[in-house]
Amino acid sequence: MPKKNEKPIQATVLTENVVAELDDSDAKKLYDLSRFGERTDDQFQYALVEGFYLFKKGKMILKSVHNRVISERKFMKDVLKHDPQFKVRYSVYADLRDRGYIAKTALKFGADFRVYDRGVKPGEDHAQWIVYPVHEGSALTWYEFAAKNRVAHSTRKRLLLGIVDEEGDVTYYECKWLKP
Incomplete structure (x- = not known):
């Protein structure tokens, strides 16, 4: 679970990865502390397993490209279509x-x-x-x-x-x- 003054990272699920805004201070903290994600010029990119791990730990909220919150069940259903393993x-x-x-x-x-x-x-x-x-x-x-x-x-x-x-x-x- 996130600490008192931490907010879960708001992230968007894409087909191949999960992305979050570069100016998200909690994403920056997690990157600096434990190297979650990869920093690019304009965003943080997370592998699907990384994003799901952070979601399960309460540190990330997964959203669709239409900005709708994605449930664990929906995430798994979509991911297993592309990655059965x-x-x-x-x-x-x-x-x-x-x-x-x-x-x-x-x-x-x-x-x-x-x-x-x-x-x-x-x-x-x-x-x-x-x-x-x-x-x-x-x-x-x-x-x-x-x-x-x-x-x-x-x-x-x-x-x-x-x-x-x-x-x-x-x-x-x-x-x-x-x-x-």
Whole structure:
């Protein structure tokens, strides 16, 4: 929940992300403190998992482009149309944030998230891990696993698989290259 003098960030949900005004003082505070969102020239942009996380924590109000408040149910319905794995990805994102890590999108690394060690903010140091959320019931071929490992190795990050069970609990497996 927001603190006494904090107002929830008023944000607009778009197809690919969530945006808030650059002059929103609470958005600035959250960015400075915990690196929520990405600052652009004219707004703060949030990944959908980031916006939903802030919504669930009572720190953001989600609105449509027509300025109507969006319910959790409506948000999930719309997002799942475009991203059927959203719940799995959100479970991993929320778990990492709740544990004190900063997780950011990692599309340019070929992964879902890049994760910074506790106390490290993006821009101060490099991410330690790239993370792939996986539902416990889904299959991962050796070829896919090797490809994920190669991406992690080539970006000088460690590979973290976030396995999400039916209850939404996450178990992590870290994979490292061994030099014999």
